[in-house]
Amino acid sequence: MDGTALPETRSTCPYCGVGCGVLLRPDGQGGLDVRGDPDHPSNFGRLCSKGAALGETVGLGERLLTPKVGGKTAQWDDALQNVADRFRDTIATHGPDSVALYVSGQLLTEDYYVANKLMKGFIGSANIDTNSRLCMASSVAGHKRAFGTDTVPGTYEDIDAADLVVLVGSNLAWCHPVLYQRLLAARKARGTRIVVIDPRRTASCDGADMHLALDPGADVALFNRLLVALDDAGATDPDYLRHTTGLAEALAAARADAAAPTGLPEAQIAAFCDLFARTERVVTLYSQGVNQSTRGVDKVNAILNCHLATGRIGRPGMGPLSATGQPNAMGGREVGGLANMLACHLDLEHADHRAAVREFWQAPALPDAAGLKAVDMFRAVGDGRIRALWIIHTNPAVSLPEADAVRDAIAGCPFTVVSDITARTDTARLADVLLPAAAWAEKDGTVTNSDRTISRQRRVLDAPGEARADWDILAEVGRRMGHARAFDYSSPAEIFREYATLSGVAGQFGRDFDISGLADLTDAGYATLAPCRWPVTQTRQGGRFFAEGGFFHPDGKARLIPVTWAPPAARTGPRFPFRLNTGRVRDQWHTMTRTGLSPRLSAHLAEPFLDIHPADAARLGLAPSDLARVTAPTGGAILRARITDAVQPGQVFAPMHWTGETAPSARTCALIPAACDPMSGQPESKAAVVAVSRFDAAWYGFAVSRDAMTPDAAYWALARTTQGFRAELAGASAITDWEAEARRLFGDAEAEVASIIDTARGQARIALFRDGHLTGALFAAPRPMALMRDYLATLPGTPAPGVLSGRSPADRPNPGPVLCSCFSVGTNTIARAIAAEGLGSVEQVGAALGAGTNCGSCRPEIAEMLRKLQVREAAE
Incomplete structure (x- = not known):
């Protein structure tokens, strides 16, 4: 079929929490054309580089197509019965808290709802948590402390209307590019001022009016200084403060915190406080740099205190805005996907809330206490308290702190199920049962973005092989465990209606989340559901919260919370003198299960790296392109050194995307200790301590290939190209037979070989050909080599004349990275x-x-x- 004859379908991007609308058109051959939806209120047609490349990520080359039990292909009936039996037997022997579900912001809301209902309502344990714990849990807890519920007060339109936007712990330009473009548009149209608060100079600092390069973890100290300055300047709002309590206590704590270190010059602090005080329309947009901390909740409340004290909340162009990192982190919170929540923002430890949900679900019992949060959950897997584990659409063997210990815990678990779209993840390789799940563009449901907008994800491609929707898999296991009536679902629309109806029960308790106005949505109405912002009731749709008070504590008032600065949990010292910050890069997503399939996304930054200040690099003898060995109390890594003054002396930065599949020595979360905020359970991923030294490799290499390579070296990083693959390599010991090594690397013992080998200098250039076309080329030397890497990556599958020169011909300019x-x-x-x-x-x-x-x-x-x-x- 001609793909141009197929209609476009409105859907939503599967990446960050901006929740961009996309228009999808199948090409009739399994591929997909993607463009931004000009009518979606989140992006108005804009897409970031990741969204624009979505069509390159829908191929079947990496897909898990059939269930596998014990590594062997199995029928769905056998696999699901195995899961149901093992979970039921484990519960019968060891109790409901001996099993756990670890799920993901990649789930659609309907999937999340069924998982939460199964675990809390019918297994009877709260041991369900999500990788959103690593993302937004501190914001959730901070919202609940201040507002009484996990309410995002404002909307994206506030960015358009603000006169000052303060970015705190957010590299918005790279992590939420569409929102950043919205901010730049506001600056151009109305002169919006921009302040960036971040220890690192990031892309978001470009054009900012002020960059406050504070010490890691100093956010509470800075916002306490701001609260005091606002009070001293008479910028607090007495009328609005009638809707709050706790100002005196918060101010007393802030004044007592005056000597807390920030790492900033006093004049810069004063300038920031003055700008904030004299600007009414202020949006403070914060993200992981705030949340991922042992004091993340206090950081959130320090920010909220300043907005509550000045009444700058709930009105156009003002308020705090939490930018979520996943497409459905908000939806997961709405359905109670965290271990300490019930569905629809009801409280697990509130007896009346439990009774209402139990009655609604007709559930045998609900747990009356929070389950194990992510870090504690995997500790419990490691020590044997959890004996059956189901992981859905996430890769904790890479992404959780102390990743080596987590990997070992999963490997030692008596029974592990993994539902995913691929078997090629560090976590999936540890599973006893692998279940093939439908991917984005193959499944139907809803997601909720950072400003409470509910959007549809729609199926436009058939799920390949035997892949099934997650709600369907979960419901079938629920039925096989003896709960046929509770999980007798036939469509995601049916699940959505049940969930919307339950939200009406929450609304009767006075909760913020209520979409009961959608409870009677027909299948046709669900199919055509346009983006809408909650709440959606008979009397209200969307809008902002708290402009006139109306908080969700019993007295209707907000709480200003007294908070004080404390240093990060891990302390630097002679053994570990550097403070490690981690984060995302522009064109990759989480552990690259999807983005790693796109050659153009892999072309920007093709290998993991460590940013280090020039003074520190000089002291350590690190030169550009050297490899750095990074060691922490919990593990080690080898990363390419990038020498830059974007980081401060004594601080280093590394991205978190690379895995055992793409760069096994660069699993950054192995360096992160499992220290968590005591209230939110969110780990401190931004302030680990490490030592750094030069990795003295015996040789350095670069390789390109048409087919997959099998590197075997102390360091390697693999990336996809338009013609196949490319890899950076380094070995700890000398290679004596380079031709044999090349044949092993490329898996070809019979290919024709062209080579230049200088044994005395330890240099080798080897190319393998089949039928006159290049299948692979390897370049190696005792030092990193100056090669035209991006040109070489275009040669596999071509005659590649002159490939051994490592340079492009004069008539073919090298485009560069x-x-x-x-x-x-x-x-x-x-x-x-x-x-x-x-x-x-x-x-x-x-x-x-x-x-x-x-x-x-x-x-x-x-x-x-x-x-x-x-x-x-x-x-x-």
């Missing part, structure tokens, strides 16, 4: 255009090459290129 992923524009292409055409601005580069004109997340890097070239020209 991709800088603009949306349009695959390389750094060398941009540099040549700047020089040849005299381009002097980011806008001129965009007009000439297209770079930076789509999602805009590469604009700061283009600006930095221009700055460096201008500095170089001035020096010359």
Whole structure:
């Protein structure tokens, strides 16, 4: 069928919590065309580089297509009966708390609802938690302390209307690029000021009016200083404070905290406080740099205190806004997907709430206490308290802190089930039972974004092989465990109606979350459901919360919470002198299960790295392109050194995406201790302590191949290209037979070989050919080699004349590493255009090459290129 004849279908992007609308058109051959939905209120047609590349990630090459039991293909009937029997037997022998579900913000709300109902209502344990625990749990707890419920007060429209936006612990330009473009549009249209609070200079600092490079963990100290300054300047709002309690106590704690260190000059603190005090329309947008901390909840409340004290909440252009990291982190919170929550923002430890949910579900019993949160859950797996574990759409063997211990705990669990779209993850390889799940674009349901907007994800592709929707898998296990009536679902629409009806019960308790206005939605209405912001009732839809008070504590008042600064849990010292910050890169997502399939997304940053300050690098003898050995009390890693003053002396930064599948020595979460906020259970992923030294490799290598490689080296990092794969390599011991090593790496003992080997210098260049076409090439030397890597990556599958030179021919310019992923524009292409055409601005580069004109997340890097070239020209 001609794909152009197929209609477009409205759906939602599966990546971050912005919740961008997308228009999907199948090409009739299993592929997918993707563009932004101009009518969706979250993005109005814009997509970031990841969203724009979604069509490149729907192939079947990595998919799990059939159930597997004990590593062997099985029938669904046998696999599901095995799961039901093992869970039922474990519960009968060891009790309901001996089993657990660990789920994901990748689940649709309907999937999440069934999982929560099964675990809490019918297994009778609260041991269900989610990888959103690693993302937003501190924000949830902070909201509940202040507001009485987990309520996001404002909307994305507040970014458009604000006169000042404060980004705290948020690299919005890379992690939520569409929101960042919205912010830049507001700056252009109305002069919105931007302040970035982050220990690191990130892409979000480009064009910011102020960057406060505070010490890691100093957010409470800074916002306490702000609260005091607001009070001293007379900027608090006496009328609004009638809707609150606790100002005196919060101020007393803040004043007592005056000497707490921030790492910032006093003049800069004063300038920030003055700007905040004299600007009414202020949005404070915060993310993981706030939440991922042993004091994450206090950080959230320190921010909320400042907005409550000034009444800058719930009105256009003002309020706190928590930017979630996953597409359905909010939806998971709504259905009670966290171990300490009930569905629809009801409280697990509230007897009346439990009774209402139990009656609604006709459940045999509900637990009366919180279950194990993520970190504690896997500790319980490790020590044998949890004996049957079901992991759904997440990769905890890589993503949880102390990842090595988590991997070992899963491996030692008596029974582990993994539902996922691929068997090629660190976690899936440890499973006793693997269940093939439908992926994005193959399943139907809803997701809720960061500003409470509910959007539909819609199926436009058939699920491949025997893959099934998650709600269907979970419901079938529920039926096989003896609860046929409770899990007799036939569609996600039916589940949504039940969930919406239950939200009406929550509304009767005066809770914020209520979508009972959708409880009578027909199947046709569900199919065509347009984006809507909750609450949705007979009397109200969407809008902001708290402009006139109306909080959800029993007295209707908000709480200002007294908080004080405390240092990060891990202390630096002679053995571990560096403070490690972790985070995301622009074009990758979580552990790259999806984004790693896209060649253009892998072209921007093709290997893991460690950002380190030039002074620290010089002291350690680290040169550009060296490998750095990073050690922590919990594990170790080897990462490529990037020497940059974007990090402060004594601090280093590493991304969190690489896995045992893509770079086994670079599993960053192995370096992170399992220290958590005592209220939220969210781990401190931004302030570990490490030691750094140069990794003295015996050799360094680079390889390209048409087919998958099997690296075997102390360090390797594998990335997909348009022609196959590329890999960076380094070995701890010398290779004596490079041709044999190349044949082993590429898995080809019979190919024709062309080589240049200099044994005396320890250098080797080897190319393998089949039928006159390159299948693989390996370059190795005692030091990192200067090669045209991006050009070499285009050669597999071609005749590749002159491949051993490692350089492109004169008539084929090397584009250099991709800088603009949306349009695959390389750094060398941009540099040549700047020089040849005299381009002097980011806008001129965009007009000439297209770079930076789509999602805009590469604009700061283009600006930095221009700055460096201008500095170089001035020096010359």
